[in-house]
Amino acid sequence: MKTPNPIDLLFADMDKLSPGDDSLSLYVLRSLPQHRFEVVVDAGCGAGRQTMVLASELGTPIQAVDSYQPFLNRLKRRAKEKGVAHLVCTHCMDMKDIPNVFPNIDLLWAEGAAFNIGFANALTTWAKAIQPNGFAVLSELCWLRDEIPDTVREFFRSGYPEMQSVPQNIAIAEEAGYKILNTYTLPREAWEEDYYDTLELRAKSLVNHSDAAVRDFAVETLREIETFKISEDSYGYVFYLLQRSAVN
């Protein structure tokens, strides 16, 4: 019998694979000082929720990069259904290789994805490929307050030990050669609606699954959601709107 993939089971048919929302993606996109871009890359696009926003709003081809082909297949299906298939080009590849494939990027977008290769490493790696004065927009999990409930701190000690505060990430971005245009913290609803609300129900239905990997993933997901509920807004997802410096 084929071993079930916990990711496929938990995230089946979900558009959102991280906290976010179409209206927020659009708001952030529209707040950039430029609105016409030739080469646009969506790194870690997942099932492409934000790819669809970028394609519809910009009307220009979006290079959608992800290392998981089933997510890209979903994106392709959705783009076809919405009549924007001609604007969505999918690439099954590692986001760390983006500079080799796209050496002249005008806008690099990454929602809830850069952490996979490390926020600082992603910024440094992608800086090589972003045109001088080009843009990078990344959303990243960050500490928002100094007072952090013990359980929350404990969860992230193993869950995401590299997590930084917003000022620390700003310093990292500046060091990597970017100017900070703005930051924007996602509201709680962006976590709850069509994301944790769906995941919580699914995870609960999978905690007694016959496969141990599925059970473990479901339990860990419920722990993550519980941590969020008691977080007292000590952490959140923050958009960083960055512009590549004109001179290296």
Ligand SMILES: C[S@@+](CC[C@H](N)C(=O)[O-])C[C@H]1O[C@@H](n2cnc3c(N)ncnc32)[C@H](O)[C@@H]1O
């Ligand atoms: C949390 S999901 C976010 C997806 C999407 N941006 C969203 O917000 O719905 C992170 C995505 O990064 C992809 N990913 C993880 N490591 C990657 C890598 N090294 N290169 C490319 N994609 C990667 C995963 O397959 C997943 O689709």
